[in-house]
Amino acid sequence: MAFTSSGQTSSMSANAATAQSRRSEILRDLLPVALNLAGAQHDAFSARLADALMQQSETSTDSREANLSFNVSNLLKNNSYAFQHLAAAFLKENLQRELGMLERGSYPAAAKTDGALSLVSYEEMDNKLQIGAGSRPFEQQHADAYHALNIRLANLLQRDELSLSQNPFRPEVFLSAINLAWRNFDPDPESHHLVMPLLRPDVFLQLSPLLQALNDALIADGILPDLQESYRIKKTDGHSDATRKDDSAETALLQKLKRMFAAPEAPDDIVAAAATSAAADVFEQRGDSGLRLANMLRADYPGPAPQASGATRQLYGFLADLQQRIADQGFGGDASGTGAVPPHSSRLAEIKGQVPRHALTQFDENTIDLLTKVFDTVFRDTNIPSEIKDLIGLLQIPILKAALIDKEFFFEEAHPARRLIELLSKSSVAWDPTKGYDDPLYQTMKRNVGRVQQEFDREISLFSIVVSDLERFLAEEEEQAAAGVLRTPITEALQREKLAQAHTAAKSEVAQRIGSGEVVPFVETFLEAKWVSVLSLAYSVRDEKPQALQHALQTMDELIWSVKPKISQEQRKELITKLPALLTMVNKWLNVIKWEDADRLRFFSELAECHASIVRAPLELSPQRQLEIAVEAAQKATERRLEKRAQTQQQTVVPDDEFVATVAGLERGAWLEFTPAGDAPKKVKIAWVSPLRSLFIFTTKARQEAFSMSAQQLEQSFRDGHAQRMVLDGLVGRALSEAMEDAAG
Structure with a gap:
């Protein structure tokens, strides 16, 4: 028995160790998911940050700050790869540390005494406060995704709960890494306070796809798949089925693309290696303070920088030569230039046939085939004018080079080169053919396409720059239209909607009061026909005159009260006392809505008769007669309530x-x-x-x-x-x- 017990204990220990090893493996696998998705965004993020710094330079009222923002913006644009590698390195370091603490369950103790706080410099405290404040918009924006991720991580580690402060992928970790990267990228402390306030959700790395991928990775490992929908944000509940279908189709597409590009023949990352080497050389020039950063950058490529294969060099040389020849042709009055092959056709299939077979890897062939399909789709789209198709056609070689350099083109909708195609296609329908090539939209497109065609070599950030320029132009066009032709229609539309909303609210107020069936018929008709107009007016001016609505509602309630039976002397005295002011207020409101016809006289005649009958009714009623009157009133109210319900049900409701x-x-x-x-x-x-x-x-x-x-x-x-x-x-x-x-x- 002892042997059996020992064996069971040993087996249980082995199972526990296996389970723990599996949990650790799943946790470690999340690191490359986060790093890869963040890394794919570094290029676009750097461009947005540089634009934000430049905009800050243009709007700052402090000349010294404006000049500093201008300089660091240019510094970032000219050395974006250096900043990106630093950001990737610090982010990797931060995430590794946080994942280790999560797995061990050990977190740094918070400072509890003034003595402990005194050990922290003012600059460090200020820095932590800025990062904490900068994290809050991201935490609010992605609250559902973080909630789902917290639950899954807690389930993975067999813990009751996990707070956001313990989540390795919380916004603070990313912001801290970027902040450290900048402080090392530009040692000038004067620039450090400029960047942190600019790390807003519209400028910073997009955390939504990253958190989505982390949740999906845990789901793939069987960690609470039933929470899959809890963190997805939908525009409306009515579109949830369509959203799920779109998500499923997108996932299937990504899986197929990943299999297609999983071939081991993918070309060497020549661009990243060259950029890393150049950035390291820049930092080494700073002396001892830059050696650590240079070594950090070169850690990605130990030993000699990788060399391109002969096939890769031949393909890139062919493309560079072809792009230069097209650029040399220049733009004429239109986009077609003087080439024998008009841009409004696919050059890529022709290129694939011209390149020697040994110069193409499987990766190259897949890239060319997919891009051929993309441009063929553009050229077949009847919504895109042929003149804009010609412009887009000029991007075939630069887009091919960008896709060969960075295969994330096929995986990320936010890829700068992909965004350029989408933006040109989508905005092309706004081109005014009556203005022809002189249309400012066409000229902006032409200028940016020409810049890519002539300048693009290996800097993906160029696409981000031209996309930003085109988006800026479109935004300015929208603002001008809103300030011009749209100003009057928008003002009128807002007024109409405000009146419609007021009318709906007024009908609701009246319906609530007559729904009981206790209001006498002629007053009910009056309220529906005329007092709805009074309340609509009162609701429409509620913002300017809130007391008007209160008075209109009070007048309606007092009118309804006035026509109800008064079976005591006190009630009748109250009616006689209130009646003059009530009638005066009703007449004032009817004057406002300009009800002047004979029906108004008829209504007040009926109202006077009703009030007279209430006042003249016998006071001394036996309990039995009071009960009969109450039952009679209840029966009438029920009949009217059922009658109105039947009328409502007869109304045709279109589903x-x-x-x-x-x-x-x-x-x-x-x-x-x-x-x-x-x-x-x-x-x-x-x-x-x-x-x-x-x-x-x-x-x-x-x-x-x-x-x-x-x-x-x-x-x-x-x-x-x-x-x-x-x-x-x-x-x-x-x-x-x-x-x-x-x-x-």
């Missing part, structure tokens, strides 16, 4: 259909094509949506015409086939999905 959901999903910036009966199709943009989504304002391409439409009218236009949405988003993703389906077939 929601797919077109209601379609309109509910429309957002500002979407393009629609209207085809009224007998008229030519017209492409219009949703320029404004009212706060309650009851009104939509549209503009034409030239932005010289604006018209509004209610949500119900828009739903009916979709229902009648006179309106349809132009699908302009996600062009690259659709092309990749089609390519994967074709490959599977």
